[in-house]
Amino acid sequence: MMRSALNNMWSQEISSRETHLRYRSKVDCIQAFGMPELSQTLRQFREVVYMVGSFSSGADKTLKAYVRSSHEAVTYNKLRALVSSENSLSDVDNLTVTAETALEAIAEYGPDVIPTSDLSGLQIQGEHLATLLRATYSWRNEIAGWSEALEVARRSLADQGIDPDDALYGMS
Structure with a gap:
């Protein structure tokens, strides 16, 4: 019971107070970037990746570009x-x-x-x-x-x- 509550707590989205942009932790790269295959280096992070910055900050686009160029x-x-x-x-x-x-x-x-x-x-x-x-x-x-x-x-x-x-x- 306690473990389930902790898992839910860590995978929730957080809204920024000032900009109201959303942040999310514990992102599945395949879900986030729609890429069925990841390089061997990133494969170890398939299930748990912490994205820093807002969804509109470009951080997710940078990681997507890196994964694409690597592939x-x-x-x-x-x-x-x-x-x-x-x-x-x-x-x-x-x-x-x-x-x-x-x-x-x-x-x-x-x-x-x-x-x-x-x-x-x-x-x-x-x-x-x-x-x-x-x-x-x-x-x-x-x-x-x-x-x-x-x-x-x-x-x-x-x-x-x-x-x-x-x-x-x-x-x-």
Whole structure:
């Protein structure tokens, strides 16, 4: 009984005397920001986060922007990992993951999240890069480095013994 009363006391909203703005403690990030996935760093705070400042102060917008930019960076790095040679499985299921991840990333963050201009230093898995390029073909003019990535894919496919003209058919 006492514990329930304490929990209710800590999760109530408080109104400011001067501005009548509302403050709230013990905020669920998923509920507050409508984000189904949080970065690993913020995941530990999923159930209990203390927001400082009023709801109209911009503090909540700053945290939302941080979470979004952090998730965008994770998505960008995930796409880079998917086209690297470390992702050596190139069966239909794995290629589908690459295509779906690219399309979901564009839907969420726009075409700038596709890492076609940042492939230097990576050992490229040609079939995955070809899949990424095919999935993003409609946005090729909006994605920086898309044409250059097509040439990288062409060389990687040839090095892997795969006919680039066949794998990249229709994208030249």
